[in-house]
Amino acid sequence: MWILLTPSTKASAQPASCTNFTDHPLVAASTTVKAVHFTELRSCINALRATRGLDAATWTDPSLVPGETAVRSVHLVELRTALAAVFAASGLTPPEFGGDTIPGHTLITATHLTAIRNAIASVPLCTYTVDPQLTSVSGTANDVVVTVTTGTGCAWASFEESEFASFASTAIVAGSGAATLHIVANETLVPRTITAVVASTYVNVIQARVPCSFHVSPAGANVGSGPAEVTFSITTNECDWSATENSPFAGFSTAEGSGNGSTTLHLDANPTMQARTVDATIGGVAVSVTQAGVTCTYQVTPNSEQFLTSAATTLVFNIATEAPCSWTAVEDSDFSAFTSSTGVGAGSTSLTLAENPSSSLIRVIHVTVAGMSLTVNQGRATTSTASGELVQPTTVPPGQGDLVFGLYCNGEVTANYPTNPIDMRLTVYVDGQDIKTQVFNGFGGIAAFIIADVRASVSDRVAECRLQSAIGGNKSAFFTIPGAGPGSVTLKIAAFIPEEFHVAPWSTEESVRLVGGDARGFQYTGGESRITQIIEVLNPAVNDDTVLSGPHNHSGLSMEYEFDTSLDPGEPLRLSQAAKDDWVLGPPMKIIWGYASVDEVSCDAPQRLSQQYGFFTSSLLVHCSASARYPFFPLSPDIDWDYTVRLTFTNNGFDYVVSGCHDNFPSQELYLNGHAVVNDPHESELSIFPPCESFPTKTGSVR
């Protein structure tokens, strides 16, 4: 804000040296001319010259000594000349002094001095009007222009000694003009006053403090639908602040403050499903808080498939949620209906079903309540029965001392939706002693299939699996299972070169090299291979251990032959016996031989798998892999394979699922207890480059 004051005029009086002249007035023919008269005039004239910015005049005989210095005409001429310059600087015509020249013989009289004194009296006074003399400016850097109005030739100057301000020029100015005061920014937190002097007049400038700044954090927030608080921190340079918002459901804990501080915005719970926003201002900074709408969650009971009898009945669904969440209940049958198809907040609705008159058809209703879908089965109009038809192996293996065997029990039962749930009981007996009983929460399925893995360690005994229904006691058949499948399975994996030899890619025109092959086809036993991996895994149904032996990793002998000298002359597609028997390094026949590393051929520890009922099953997962390299193949990637074998033992064998990959060079084979699972002939040598080619998953059974 600017404060404007009426400019005041300041008049300069005549200099003190121009008043109270000695012997004033001088009386002609009476007053004796004295040295002091000249001295006083000299002082006065120089003072007047100073008011016009003129330099002081220089005088002949600067020091006039009474009684010694003779009065000379030059003394009078110099006075007149110096005074005339004052008039000229003021824009005035110098006065007449009775002749421009004073000849050397002219007598200096009081008249001459009186004329000078009178001329001095006619010199106009200098007045100065300075505007402004008091003003205010903002805290930033500013220029204040001060104008000075005065008479022609009247001299003035400006100065300021503050470190915060300076004049553009401090030179003496003659006549009206202006002075510009440069003021630096006020970085302090308080206002300050800068005082300058212009034309001998004080000019005061009040500079405001640095502008207020406000930083508010966070700039905004997202909150949940419940009651919420968001605290904002305010950082300011000691300024006052206020916090306001526009919402009927929110308010600040502190509406006003000064300096750094904080305030918390409290929000009521949002009862709607729509998000809403509070716009607020803190210290002039806009902030925004968005409050989410209510997220509807629903819990519906019952929430699983329902099995009902054939009778007319009512099934009550309870919906747990909160207003304003709404829900619907729909079904798709023409023999049932909901008592309430819509609702808001917690509540319930009932599905009423008419009696199922059919003795052969089960009725199914698909219902969706509050987004949860389930099936309601309404049983046939029959009596409850249960029957079992169970697989019953008849062969009892001969006892072999402390033979450890496993039990593989399975069975089927058909039930006609009696009560829900029914229990079906699978019990294992050994020699008539119940050693393990599992109770399954049955379901009223049309064909209930139960498969369980139950282990027993017995010696030459008969084990028994029994299936029971909870209703009506032991109504199911029972069966006796004498033992498990094989006690172990041998996995044999191998990579081999079927040919007698293979021309090496690193052959040259002058030296054709042959890589010795394994000269065999796919086979479980016998024959050589580049790399072989064998592991015997135990039937987990009968053993806690998973590995019987292995993995055994075997590297076949890699050999290189010279083409020209190593082939059998009688059978050119075969190596000669002499070449095969050559164990002297280098040409002419067998050039080099050695074994590949089996460091990177391995099987993980087999993993027993859990069954759906939470018990260990007779399933075992075996993972074997290899990265092997032919020792004389320069700069080649490894020969890779990676097999995952899943074995599930049954009472008379095992099932398998084999997946994985292998390079397509050389030939690859995998056997399970001699049963061929992978028999893949090789392609070109380039197939040792990635990827490890996947093969289709292989499944099968070995009985």
Add this chain to the structure above:
Amino acid sequence: MIVVALSLLLSLSAPDQPSKRPALEFKDAPTADKKATLNALALDRVRFDANELRELLEYGLSDDDSEVRRQSLMAVAGRSARLWYGMTPTTGGDQERLALKLLRPRLVALLDEEDEQLRLAALLALGNLELERTSQELILGPDVSQMFAGLYARDPSPRIRQEILKTFALLKTTGDPKPVATAVLNGLTVSDVTTVQYALMAVAKLQLAQALPAVAGHLKGSDRRIRMAAAQGLAAFGVVSRPYLPQLQQASQVEQDDITKRTMLGAIAALTPPQ
């Protein structure tokens, strides 16, 4: 995903159709498609103009995904190996090889990757790319010979060191023989069986006679591969290694492994002066 990969491959191999350049299409493809393309390249199941191939591989070698980088290296190795395996007409092969050689600086940089598998793949790519086949032998150029020797000195991975010594054992190295020999001699002193096996083979290949005492010492090695390679190494020196005949004979008498015993006996027969 397979369908997408096939789509990419089809579009890459159909230059008549107006589409993005193969390399650009590759650059923007999902990672699984990139790998499928690179695998097809390595196995020579898809072909491109040589410069398009180079451009595509440049993107692959700089990919953010380390597995894509590795597959790109294996693609370079596969394409290069395919050339010296003699599976490509000379004209096209030369063009492709020249184009692939422009990737050399990037391959060299990847030798210093943190991941061991990436470094190994870079080694295979560089080696296959720089391998020269004359009518008589396979030659590793002087730059790569020295580079591999340097890599042996600084790389802590046994797998990488094995591959380097295997290369020195099987190929003719060129340039300054000293760094190569230093690497091979070091290989005789380590505990890794495969590294020692290849070091013994390389000693024979390079005829580093100063290593004969160490070679003979390995006749008592605990692993048959080392004992066998030591016997072969002595045999390779011929008459120079006759002073070690007694050690060979002693080793053959206690050797249990049939093939190793035959090897030692073969070496003895080769070194024994004719009667």
